[in-house]
Amino acid sequence: MYEDRVLELLTLTDPGLIKLDEAKSDQLLGLTNNLLLFIRSQIPIAKRLLKSYSSEAVLDPSTAHPKLIVSSEGDCVTFTDVWQDVPEHDGRFDTTLNVLSTQRWDSGLHDWEIDVSGKIYWELGLTYPSISRKGQKEDSSAAFLEVW
Incomplete structure:
Protein backbone atom coordinates (compact mmCIF):
# COMPACT_ATOMS: atom_id res chain seq x y z
CA MET A 1 0.00 0.00 0.00
CA TYR A 2 2.85 2.41 0.90
CA GLU A 3 4.66 1.56 -2.35
CA ASP A 4 1.51 2.34 -4.33
CA ARG A 5 1.28 5.83 -2.77
CA VAL A 6 4.98 6.53 -3.52
CA LEU A 7 4.56 5.31 -7.09
CA GLU A 8 1.43 7.45 -7.50
CA LEU A 9 3.28 10.51 -6.14
CA LEU A 10 6.22 9.94 -8.48
CA THR A 11 3.84 9.54 -11.42
CA LEU A 12 2.00 12.75 -10.56
CA THR A 13 5.26 14.73 -10.33
CA ASP A 14 6.62 13.52 -13.65
CA PRO A 15 7.33 16.77 -15.57
CA GLY A 16 6.17 15.12 -18.77
CA LEU A 17 2.70 14.59 -17.30
CA ILE A 18 2.19 18.13 -16.01
CA LYS A 19 -0.17 20.17 -18.16
CA LEU A 20 0.21 23.94 -17.97
CA ASP A 21 -2.35 26.33 -19.31
CA GLU A 22 -1.33 29.85 -20.31
CA ALA A 23 -2.18 31.36 -16.91
CA LYS A 24 -0.10 28.78 -15.02
CA SER A 25 2.75 29.24 -17.49
CA ASP A 26 2.72 33.01 -17.00
CA GLN A 27 2.61 32.59 -13.23
CA LEU A 28 5.55 30.17 -13.28
CA LEU A 29 7.52 32.49 -15.58
CA GLY A 30 6.81 35.45 -13.26
CA LEU A 31 7.96 33.49 -10.20
CA THR A 32 11.12 32.41 -12.02
CA ASN A 33 11.91 36.00 -13.07
CA ASN A 34 11.35 37.26 -9.52
CA LEU A 35 13.63 34.56 -8.13
CA LEU A 36 16.37 35.41 -10.65
CA LEU A 37 16.04 39.14 -9.84
CA PHE A 38 16.32 38.38 -6.13
CA ILE A 39 19.43 36.22 -6.68
CA ARG A 40 20.99 38.94 -8.86
CA SER A 41 20.32 41.55 -6.16
CA GLN A 42 22.16 39.41 -3.60
CA ILE A 43 25.39 39.09 -5.63
CA PRO A 44 26.96 42.39 -4.42
CA ILE A 45 26.11 41.50 -0.82
CA ALA A 46 27.62 38.01 -1.23
CA LYS A 47 30.78 39.48 -2.81
CA ARG A 48 31.21 41.94 0.09
CA LEU A 49 30.66 39.15 2.59
CA LEU A 50 33.21 36.88 0.92
CA LYS A 51 35.70 39.74 0.63
CA SER A 52 35.35 40.42 4.35
CA TYR A 53 36.76 36.92 4.97
CA SER A 54 39.62 37.24 2.51
Whole structure:
Protein backbone atom coordinates (compact mmCIF):
# COMPACT_ATOMS: atom_id res chain seq x y z
CA MET A 1 0.00 0.00 0.00
CA TYR A 2 2.85 2.41 0.90
CA GLU A 3 4.66 1.56 -2.35
CA ASP A 4 1.51 2.34 -4.33
CA ARG A 5 1.28 5.83 -2.77
CA VAL A 6 4.98 6.53 -3.52
CA LEU A 7 4.56 5.31 -7.09
CA GLU A 8 1.43 7.45 -7.50
CA LEU A 9 3.28 10.51 -6.14
CA LEU A 10 6.22 9.94 -8.48
CA THR A 11 3.84 9.54 -11.42
CA LEU A 12 2.00 12.75 -10.56
CA THR A 13 5.26 14.73 -10.33
CA ASP A 14 6.62 13.52 -13.65
CA PRO A 15 7.33 16.77 -15.57
CA GLY A 16 6.17 15.12 -18.77
CA LEU A 17 2.70 14.59 -17.30
CA ILE A 18 2.19 18.13 -16.01
CA LYS A 19 -0.17 20.17 -18.16
CA LEU A 20 0.21 23.94 -17.97
CA ASP A 21 -2.35 26.33 -19.31
CA GLU A 22 -1.33 29.85 -20.31
CA ALA A 23 -2.18 31.36 -16.91
CA LYS A 24 -0.10 28.78 -15.02
CA SER A 25 2.75 29.24 -17.49
CA ASP A 26 2.72 33.01 -17.00
CA GLN A 27 2.61 32.59 -13.23
CA LEU A 28 5.55 30.17 -13.28
CA LEU A 29 7.52 32.49 -15.58
CA GLY A 30 6.81 35.45 -13.26
CA LEU A 31 7.96 33.49 -10.20
CA THR A 32 11.12 32.41 -12.02
CA ASN A 33 11.91 36.00 -13.07
CA ASN A 34 11.35 37.26 -9.52
CA LEU A 35 13.63 34.56 -8.13
CA LEU A 36 16.37 35.41 -10.65
CA LEU A 37 16.04 39.14 -9.84
CA PHE A 38 16.32 38.38 -6.13
CA ILE A 39 19.43 36.22 -6.68
CA ARG A 40 20.99 38.94 -8.86
CA SER A 41 20.32 41.55 -6.16
CA GLN A 42 22.16 39.41 -3.60
CA ILE A 43 25.39 39.09 -5.63
CA PRO A 44 26.96 42.39 -4.42
CA ILE A 45 26.11 41.50 -0.82
CA ALA A 46 27.62 38.01 -1.23
CA LYS A 47 30.78 39.48 -2.81
CA ARG A 48 31.21 41.94 0.09
CA LEU A 49 30.66 39.15 2.59
CA LEU A 50 33.21 36.88 0.92
CA LYS A 51 35.70 39.74 0.63
CA SER A 52 35.35 40.42 4.35
CA TYR A 53 36.76 36.92 4.97
CA SER A 54 39.62 37.24 2.51
CA SER A 55 43.07 38.66 3.15
CA GLU A 56 44.78 41.01 0.75
CA ALA A 57 48.26 39.79 -0.08
CA VAL A 58 50.60 42.43 -1.45
CA LEU A 59 53.83 40.91 -2.74
CA ASP A 60 57.14 42.57 -1.86
CA PRO A 61 59.21 42.98 -5.07
CA SER A 62 62.38 43.55 -3.05
CA THR A 63 62.23 39.88 -1.93
CA ALA A 64 61.38 38.41 -5.34
CA HIS A 65 63.79 36.05 -7.06
CA PRO A 66 65.25 37.79 -10.16
CA LYS A 67 63.22 35.50 -12.47
CA LEU A 68 59.95 36.60 -10.87
CA ILE A 69 58.27 39.81 -11.98
CA VAL A 70 55.93 41.38 -9.43
CA SER A 71 53.19 43.68 -10.78
CA SER A 72 53.25 47.35 -9.79
CA GLU A 73 50.20 46.75 -7.54
CA GLY A 74 51.98 43.81 -5.88
CA ASP A 75 49.02 41.52 -6.52
CA CYS A 76 50.47 39.37 -9.29
CA VAL A 77 53.74 37.55 -9.92
CA THR A 78 54.93 36.14 -13.25
CA PHE A 79 57.81 33.78 -13.95
CA THR A 80 60.22 34.64 -16.75
CA ASP A 81 63.24 32.80 -18.17
CA VAL A 82 65.10 36.12 -18.26
CA TRP A 83 67.13 37.08 -15.18
CA GLN A 84 65.89 40.56 -14.22
CA ASP A 85 68.35 43.34 -13.42
CA VAL A 86 67.31 43.98 -9.83
CA PRO A 87 69.21 45.43 -6.87
CA GLU A 88 71.01 42.80 -4.78
CA HIS A 89 70.39 42.77 -1.05
CA ASP A 90 70.07 40.30 1.82
CA GLY A 91 66.27 40.06 1.61
CA ARG A 92 66.12 38.85 -2.01
CA PHE A 93 65.82 35.14 -2.85
CA ASP A 94 68.64 34.08 -5.18
CA THR A 95 68.14 30.33 -5.77
CA THR A 96 64.53 29.49 -4.92
CA LEU A 97 61.65 31.02 -6.84
CA ASN A 98 60.05 32.73 -3.86
CA VAL A 99 58.60 36.12 -3.04
CA LEU A 100 57.22 37.28 0.31
CA SER A 101 54.19 39.43 0.99
CA THR A 102 54.42 42.75 2.77
CA GLN A 103 51.91 41.52 5.37
CA ARG A 104 52.50 39.10 8.18
CA TRP A 105 49.91 36.78 9.67
CA ASP A 106 50.67 35.12 12.99
CA SER A 107 47.32 33.39 13.38
CA GLY A 108 43.82 33.07 12.00
CA LEU A 109 42.32 31.81 8.78
CA HIS A 110 43.20 33.54 5.53
CA ASP A 111 41.89 33.03 2.00
CA TRP A 112 43.28 34.20 -1.31
CA GLU A 113 41.93 34.03 -4.82
CA ILE A 114 44.51 32.65 -7.25
CA ASP A 115 44.03 33.01 -11.01
CA VAL A 116 45.90 30.34 -12.96
CA SER A 117 43.76 30.46 -16.09
CA GLY A 118 45.65 29.68 -19.27
CA LYS A 119 48.47 27.98 -17.37
CA ILE A 120 49.62 24.44 -18.07
CA TYR A 121 51.71 24.17 -14.92
CA TRP A 122 51.83 26.26 -11.77
CA GLU A 123 53.03 26.09 -8.19
CA LEU A 124 51.67 27.77 -5.14
CA GLY A 125 53.66 27.82 -1.94
CA LEU A 126 53.59 29.26 1.50
CA THR A 127 56.75 30.36 3.20
CA TYR A 128 57.82 32.23 6.30
CA PRO A 129 59.97 35.35 6.87
CA SER A 130 62.92 33.53 8.45
CA ILE A 131 63.43 31.22 5.45
CA SER A 132 66.97 31.21 4.00
CA ARG A 133 67.20 33.57 1.07
CA LYS A 134 70.67 32.81 -0.24
CA GLY A 135 72.16 29.61 -1.61
CA GLN A 136 70.90 26.04 -1.61
CA LYS A 137 69.99 25.24 1.95
CA GLU A 138 67.67 22.56 3.21
CA ASP A 139 65.31 25.08 4.77
CA SER A 140 65.20 27.39 1.74
CA SER A 141 62.18 25.82 0.12
CA ALA A 142 58.54 26.37 0.89
CA ALA A 143 55.61 24.01 1.08
CA PHE A 144 54.37 23.88 -2.50
CA LEU A 145 51.24 22.70 -4.20
CA GLU A 146 52.15 21.57 -7.70
CA VAL A 147 49.50 21.14 -10.37
CA TRP A 148 50.00 19.82 -13.87
